[in-house]
Amino acid sequence: MPTHPDTPVEELQPTLARLRAAWRARKPDRTQRGDDLARLRTALKDRLDAMAAAISADFGHRSTHESLIADGLTVLSEIDRLRGHLGRWMKPRRVGAGWRLWPARAEVRMEPVGVVGVISPWNYPVNLALIPLATAIAAGNHVYLKPSELTPRTTGLLRELLAEAFPPDRVAVAQGGSDTGAAFAALPFDHLVFTGSTAVGRKVMAAAAANLTPLTLELGGKSPAIVCADFPLEQAAARLATGKWFNGGQTCIAPDYVLVDAARRDALVEALRREARARYAGAGAAADYTRIVSPAHADRLQGYLDDAARRGLATVTLAEIDGERALAPTVVLDPPDDAPLMQEEIFGPILPVRGYATLDEAIAFVAARDRPLALYPFSRDRDSVERILDGILAGGVTVNDTLLHFGAGALPFGGIGASGMGAYHGRAGFDAMSKALPILWQRRLAASDLLKPPYARIDRLIRR
Numbered sequence: 001m002p003t004h005p006d007t008p009v010e011e012l013q014p015t016l017a018r019l020r021a022a023w024r025a026r027k028p029d030r031t032q033r034g035d036d037l038a039r040l041r042t043a044l045k046d047r048l049d050a051m052a053a054a055i056s057a058d059f060g061h062r063s064t065h066e067s068l069i070a071d072g073l074t075v076l077s078e079i080d081r082l083r084g085h086l087g088r089w090m091k092p093r094r095v096g097a098g099w100r101l102w103p104a105r106a107e108v109r110m111e112p113v114g115v116v117g118v119i120s121p122w123n124y125p126v127n128l129a130l131i132p133l134a135t136a137i138a139a140g141n142h143v144y145l146k147p148s149e150l151t152p153r154t155t156g157l158l159r160e161l162l163a164e165a166f167p168p169d170r171v172a173v174a175q176g177g178s179d180t181g182a183a184f185a186a187l188p189f190d191h192l193v194f195t196g197s198t199a200v201g202r203k204v205m206a207a208a209a210a211n212l213t214p215l216t217l218e219l220g221g222k223s224p225a226i227v228c229a230d231f232p233l234e235q236a237a238a239r240l241a242t243g244k245w246f247n248g249g250q251t252c253i254a255p256d257y258v259l260v261d262a263a264r265r266d267a268l269v270e271a272l273r274r275e276a277r278a279r280y281a282g283a284g285a286a287a288d289y290t291r292i293v294s295p296a297h298a299d300r301l302q303g304y305l306d307d308a309a310r311r312g313l314a315t316v317t318l319a320e321i322d323g324e325r326a327l328a329p330t331v332v333l334d335p336p337d338d339a340p341l342m343q344e345e346i347f348g349p350i351l352p353v354r355g356y357a358t359l360d361e362a363i364a365f366v367a368a369r370d371r372p373l374a375l376y377p378f379s380r381d382r383d384s385v386e387r388i389l390d391g392i393l394a395g396g397v398t399v400n401d402t403l404l405h406f407g408a409g410a411l412p413f414g415g416i417g418a419s420g421m422g423a424y425h426g427r428a429g430f431d432a433m434s435k436a437l438p439i440l441w442q443r444r445l446a447a448s449d450l451l452k453p454p455y456a457r458i459d460r461l462i463r464r
């Protein structure tokens, strides 16, 4: 897949102007939006193998099946959901105007806002570019996309499929790193969807503030799993393993660390070891293990392990995997609060496992930190789960499993506080990228005709 040079910064503004002028000239109607989504679906479906190859080349190796699941299937089903519901979501809603305004009629229309900017990260480079893009298209907008500089071959593929699905004045792509991103975030979009780190999210919000651009911020952070004393460890280990080692741990909603009742800490680690061996120790299994995306990220992760070694923490390598930047699934036991492993989002296959004495202690530990993007309570006891949900407000929750709320039907997806603001997926995204336009239709005869001095005439109406 050919890679393209960076977009010169001076091209950004004229491209936005072109997208906006075309949108003003002809706002996409229902048929247009449906056709656009259908073409986008076909363009992606026709390239699933090329997509998996491009992502793998960008990562140094990415499991083909992980690409097909997370960047293929998930995107195709979200496009299907958008297409299936579009007519209903677009329908103007009649609402009551209140008896005082009788006989006026009131409605809310979901209007497109104009041009939506999308800034996407590298970790699911098709999913996190195309789901926001498809949602913006469903809502009747034009889109300007800036993907991550770390996945240039995937961006080449995105350019190709978007050029097939859309005319250039409906969807455009800008290419480049943080300088391009900073200039892009400063453009006067009608809405901006940013997916990436919390640190860059702060900069994006500051840039958007100058234009009062509405934002959806999909950020990161440390998403905890809490394994309660009643939950079977084998099942917890299997589900944690999927959440943590899918995509080499480079998932915004991966369980970042695990809190488990202290008496079962070591048994959980043994169960995790069995899981890792069953998944990754056999011949050819390394093909299904995704590499760390760049040398810089591999060094950052190695730094966590070096720090753990300096502190004398127990570190358990769960399965050896061959290959460059194939960082093994690793557990670090009871890292202290001030260790970088417990301070920063790990975003890799290292899993801190900490024992807790009481469930209240575990809840208080999480609640004292930034609100997480995802929360994973494991318990068959409804009261324990409810206590966790009551004590911790997270962006999203899967109970007794990991990751799955991301792709679940009608659930909105988004963070809270340091893990983001706003939400998308399905209706939530459609609403976020639309203007809910309230319209009051006055009639020939109107109660408001009475709204003039002398007000004494309507005193009774006011005081009623």
Ligand code: NAD
Binding pocket: 119, 120, 121, 122, 123, 124, 128, 146, 147, 148, 149, 176, 177, 178, 179, 180, 181, 182, 183, 185, 195, 196, 197, 198, 200, 201, 203, 204, 217, 218, 219, 220, 221, 251, 252, 253, 345, 347, 373, 415, 419, 420
């Ligand atoms: P990142 O913040 O480094 O980069 C994200 C995007 O922002 C890239 O396209 C980058 O070029 C661009 N960018 C860099 N500097 C910018 C600036 N000053 N202004 C505007 N844009 C700029 O993130 P990343 O390393 O690509 O992705 C990993 C992070 O993303 C993790 O923190 C992860 O948790 C988070 N993430 C969140 C979600 C979610 O849905 N909430 C999904 C995936 C990843």
